[in-house]
Structures are given as structure tokens and as C-alpha cells.
Amino acid sequence: MSDAEYVQPNTLKVDFSWKKFRCLVTDASPSPEHNASMIVHCNLRKPHLEFRDSNDEELIGTGNLHTFKIDSESEVRGQPMHIKALKRYTTGYTHPSQAYRTFGGSPMNMTWTSSTNFKNWDFVCLDENQEPVARFASNVWAVRKLGFIEFMGDKASDPAAREEIVVVGLTIYYTMLLRMNNIFQLFGAVAAKPGYPKNENEDEHEMYTPEATSSSRDVDLDAKTAHARVSTVGSSSSSAMKPVEG
Structure with a gap:
């Protein structure tokens, strides 16, 4: 399948180079308005992931993983974000979004879920209203072409939102x-305390007050429901998101 088939303006493709051990994130259909290019360096030491502009090597963000903990951390343009697990044994994460925060308001509570089959593994990001804003469609068996990141909603073309989704996603x-390839993560999952963060640090987690998270706590993070909403929101563009050949 050729890349020419992916012509959606709000879609990024993610390719991996084993020789250089890094990812290249680029616009699937470059244009004067959309011509982003980001290199993701994969390291054995912290920061485990370095997101840099491919033109000038400017640091955009970082990502850090843990041997035991199933939580992770990221940083986008100097803004740290705790990526907290919502479930012990299946994909469910939340992070406080600066890019999607309301004007003058607190960071928005974003939720990540996933759906997988024999070939495809999709990650969907939902906003506080449980509306999909992005999807990372990856190929389980891909060697080089890892997948595509599709943006939806009002901020699909917003550079800050796109950077945050790429880094966190x-x-x-x-x-x-x-988690799938490290047995220590099983012990980490058992010891984990999944769920939306408490208001332990008012400066960092104002968004996580009981009032702010009550609606989010009541939401059933069902992957099939999330993916059905993706299809509804981006029905015209989703049709172009065919399985990635690796």
C-alpha cells in the first residue's frame, strides 16, 4: 500500500528506523499549512524518548518509562505531565492537557483507551466530554511503518495540540x-493504584478536584464505544485510515 493513499491533512505517519533506532513523524500529505517533521530518539536511559524538530533539533518533548511502575511521564515544551494508569491490566491512561484546556481554565483531563486485533492496535484519546480528538492507528507486525496519528475536532490543526498528542500518544x-514484554510490570500492575489522580498538588492538579472529575469517573472506558465515536466523528477521514503495511 503506497503512502499516496493517505491524503488526509490532519494525519501524521510514524516510521521507525532500526538502524538509527528512532522514529520519524511526518505529515502524510505535506502542504504549506501542514509540513511538520519530528524525530523521536529512543534511548535506554532517561529521557527514554526525545522528541525533536527534524529541521533544527529543537527539543519538543520527552517521555520516560519505568521498569516496575505502569505509570509514565512526559514533558512538552517544558510542561511536565504525569501519565497515570486507569486500569491495571488493560490500556487506560489519563493525562492533564495544557493544549486542550479552556481559555483561562484548568488543564483538561484527557483519557486514552485502546482496541486491538491480530494485526492492528489502535489508541484513542478522548477529551473530558468523552469525544475523540485523536487516534494512533498502529500495526502490530510493522517493521518500519508503525502507523498513523489522526487528529479530530476543533484543534485538529492546532500545532500545540498536535505536539502534545504525539508526545503523550x-x-x-x-x-x-x-508492559507486554517486561515481567516486572506484572508486579507493578498489582501494586498500582489506578484511577484519576487526587488533588494532591493543587498547583499541578487543579483539574482533579472531585467536582471536576465526577463525570469522568462515571464514564465506562469501553474501547469499542470509543472507536465507534471515532468512526462517527471522522467518518470521511477514517475511511482513508486503512491497515498499515509494514
Whole structure:
């Protein structure tokens, strides 16, 4: 399948180079308005993931994984974000979003879930209203072409939102790969305290007050429901998101 088939303006493709051990994130259909290019360096030491502009090597963000803990951390443009697990044994994460925060308001509570089959592994990001804003469609068996990141909603073209989704989304993707291939993560899952964060640090987690999270706590993080909403929101673009050949 050729890359020419993916012509959606709000879609990024993710390719991996084993020789250089890094990912290249680029626009699937470059244009004057959309011509982003980001290199993701994969390291054995912290920061485990370094997201840099491919033009000038400017640091955009980082991602850090843990040997035992199933949580992870990321940083986008100097803003740290705790990526907290919502479930012990299946994909469910939340992070406080600066890019999707309301004007003058607190960071928005974003939720990540996933759905997988024999070939495809999709990660969906939902906003506080449980509306999909992005999807990372990856190929389980891909060697080079890892997948595509599709953006939806009002901020699909917003550079800050796109950077945050790429950094957090790929950090969660590699976190789940580590969880699947590291037996210590099983012990970490048992010891974990999943769920939306408490208001332990008012400066960092204002968004996590009981009032702010009551609606989110009541939401059933069902992957099939999330993916059905993705199809509804981006029905025209989703049809172009065919399985990735690796």
C-alpha cells in the first residue's frame, strides 16, 4: 500500500528506523499549512524518548518509562505531565492537557483507551466530554511503518495540540510495549493504584478536584464505544485510515 493513499491533512505517519533506532513523524500529505517533521530518539536511559524538530533539533518533548511502575511521564515544551494508569491490566491512561484546556481554565483531563486485533492496535484519546480528538492507528507486525496519528475536532490543526498528542500518544504506546514484554510490570500492575489522580498538588492538579472529575469517573472506558465515536466523528477521514503495511 503506497503512502499516496493517505491524503488526509490532519494525519501524521510514524516510521521507525532500526538502524538509527528512532522514529520519524511526518505529515502524510505535506502542504504549506501542514509540513511538520519530528524525530523521536529512543534511548535506554532517561529521557527514554526525545522528541525533536527534524529541521533544527529543537527539543519538543520527552517521555520516560519505568521498569516496575505502569505509570509514565512526559514533558512538552517544558510542561511536565504525569501519565497515570486507569486500569491495571488493560490500556487506560489519563493525562492533564495544557493544549486542550479552556481559555483561562484548568488543564483538561484527557483519557486514552485502546482496541486491538491480530494485526492492528489502535489508541484513542478522548477529551473530558468523552469525544475523540485523536487516534494512533498502529500495526502490530510493522517493521518500519508503525502507523498513523489522526487528529479530530476543533484543534485538529492546532500545532500545540498536535505536539502534545504525539508526545503523550507515543509515550503510552511504548509504555504498553514495555508492559507486554517486561515481567516486572506484572508486579507493578498489582501494586498500582489506578484511577484519576487526587488533588494532591493543587498547583499541578487543579483539574482533579472531585467536582471536576465526577463525570469522568462515571464514564465506562469501553474501547469499542470509543472507536465507534471515532468512526462517527471522522467518518470521511477514517475511511482513508486503512491497515498499515509494514
